[in-house]
Amino acid sequence: MSTPPAPSSMSFVHDTLAQRVVFDTGRAVDAAVEQAGPLGITRPLLISTDGTHAVAEAIAGRLTPAAHWRDAVQHVPRDIADAATATARESGADGLISIGGGSATGLAKAVALETGLPIIAVPTTYAASEATPVWGITEERTKTTGVDPVVLPKVVVYDSDLVATLPHDMAVASGLNALAHSVDSLWAPKSDPINRAYCIESARALATALRGLSGEGGREAREQALYGCYLSGVAFASAGSGLHHKICHVLGGTFNLPHAETHSVVLRHVAALNLPAVPGIADQLAHALGDDGGHAVAALNDLYREVGAPRSLAELGMPEDGIPEAVERVLAAVPAGNPVEVTAENMTALLTAAFHGTDPATV
Template sequence: MDSFEYNSNPSRVVFGSGTIKKVPEELSRANVSKPFLLSTPQQVSHIDLLKGVLGDVVSGVFTEATMHTPVEVTERALEQLKSSGADSIISIGGGSTVGLGKALSIRTGLFHLTIPTTYAGSEVTPILGETDAGRKTTRSDPKILPSAVVYDVDLTMTLPVGLTATSGVNAIAHAVEALYARNTNPVINLLAQEGVKALASSLPVLISEPSSQEARSSALYGAWLCGVCLGSVGMSIHHKLCHTLGGSFNLPHSETHTIVLPHALSYNAPKVPEAIKALASTLPGNEGDAIRGLNILLQKLKVERGLKALGMQESDIDKAADIAVSNPYWNPRPIERDPIRELIRRAWAGEEARADL
């Protein structure tokens, strides 16, 4: 066996059905009592639910969390947080809300408990991506990691089918890149394969049976494992491209990840045969071909395959390629502009991924 290093992230996880009722217990465990609540404008109902659980201890509420965590939004929330007298932060929602919670926590040092309602995985990573002046930057710090995560399957039962699919594929992307990460290790490989397997089996069920409690539970479990992968090892071309596209062209996060993933995998495939083999074992009906397996899964999920449908202009392809190659980063295959441009063009056009990049 090759030498490796493994670090586990010390967040506390509470998983189950109806677990939102355990939030007061988790706050008491952390010796905090005046939480500041965060959500997006679309998830105010979750705030109301949380208020019902917490009672009159809530110190304040901010419901303007936005995708890609714009710095100006964080600054507005920070001002309200400081004036509220809060001693803790609770974020409830998807990656946008979790990201805002992280941004506030790293700036204040306050205890951060998060309650995910999608499959983003951000809740178990020490990574924060923020957008300022049209550029998205990412940093990693153990202090960014939320201290506690409450997974309540019940809160995912009404997740729209479209977001269920793209959020789940976004989670799969974390595991895919973990399999060929420079600092991957046997533990993360096991988590990655188990996470992809759980999601690849449950997501197609949820397209036709969105109220399946069993499939919802399996998907949330898989998303947790894939998120752990994201938070434990380095990411490569897929995540770099998605940050470029999302931050620079304001494209929706999970939909962008869903479209780019099979193309990014096809770019790296020639250099990571063992990772491709491991991934293929988790995807049904692929005949040993992981790229084919992803194409089949996306067909089953009936997701959008082209960035142009998300609002990206054809004239942005060259700009995106320039940004993607402007800051060197590790990737199993060297980053070369021409094939990267072709990768982005195929993703823009909505073509199926193929192994000839």
């Protein structure tokens, strides 16, 4: 009789989301139009933001839009979400095509949440919202988020030409926002070996891309950034919101801070809090970021210096006297399973350091 195999210590449930991803540099308009047909989209509500209206108008020249919404705002204010939803219904839209960063994608999700309309997302930043079924709406200084498969875009069209005109500071902040999805998903409530693999590869691609974007990387760097961005979103969609995202949702909703820049600033500080408690993961992340010595936070600090990343909440407009309120709100939203117990003391210290832009201690 053969000896039965030892029971595996690996035990988890992983859901893979159904989504088509099209990488096609230079063909965003063609690709969006081609993908609309199989989804039955003939009269879309187009959603665009400053800098992307021309792409929306080019799509409108190939389809017959029900309407064109040009007023997407970060953090998706409730009144704008309601107005856009009313426009979709009144115009008889049969689908949504969003062109822009997280604000455009987020608004499309808010409309889809109420109408069930399918989304084609054409990202123009590295926000990664397009890869997740997570929605968020802000009302009375509070950002509420949720998960619903109906808001996951059916198709994502990535065209590196559309991110070529991003100002350098915005490209860096947006790329670090994507990196924050990867790092936070390493210890988020539903983290598992599959999404951790996505996280590490995403971190590698994004670190390489960010250095390239700050040099002479050109198209190759932009494509690597979009690739890393997508993986970060897939990981986040599976793992859920970790501590980093809970903090940033509080800061964004309460103080209306810029989304990508806030994620950029907070990332290093949450990493410095959690990584010492997960040394194996810290080693993997350090290697992905280009540091074979296992010093992940030091590698993050080096990356921030190399690419000229935003460093403090103060420079983003957060009031210092808002820290106690932020601490209270974060403590009410701490996710399960964070590697380190979150207390008023360590959260106050974290937000104070992030406010002043103090370099976190290295691992």
